[in-house]
Amino acid sequence: MENYEEIYELFWKGIVENSDGTLNTEQVKKELYDYKNLLKNASQVYSFFTQYSKPLTDSQFIIDEINAKYIRKDLLLDDIKEMATEGVISVKEIEELLN
Numbered sequence: 555m556e557n558y559e560e561i562y563e564l565f566w567k568g569i570v571e572n573s574d575g576t577l578n579t580e581q582v583k584k585e586l587y588d589y590k591n592l593l594k595n596a597s598q599v600y601s602f603f604t605q606y607s608k609p610l611t612d613s614q615f616i617i618d619e620i621n622a623k624y625i626r627k628d629l630l631l632d633d634i635k636e637m638a639t640e641g642v643i644s645v646k647e648i649e650e651l652l653n
Contacts, residue, residue: 593609601607604619
């Protein structure tokens, strides 16, 4: 896992520093504004679809809950079986989709 120093060097430094290495405060303000909006919007989407609302919730929890709530596995399985029987899709293609 990357730490905050690595993230800064690899991602943020070129965005928030001037060419002379000083901090570009105007750009920092813009990035913080965008980040605030991202946190707000992510929280709204998370809480609409799941029991979670914290924007820093691990994405896998969100994905798992959405899959559990909104994907009808019984209907999906029936569709896959029918498509395989009709030759529309092969078992190999199904495996590729699931991996």
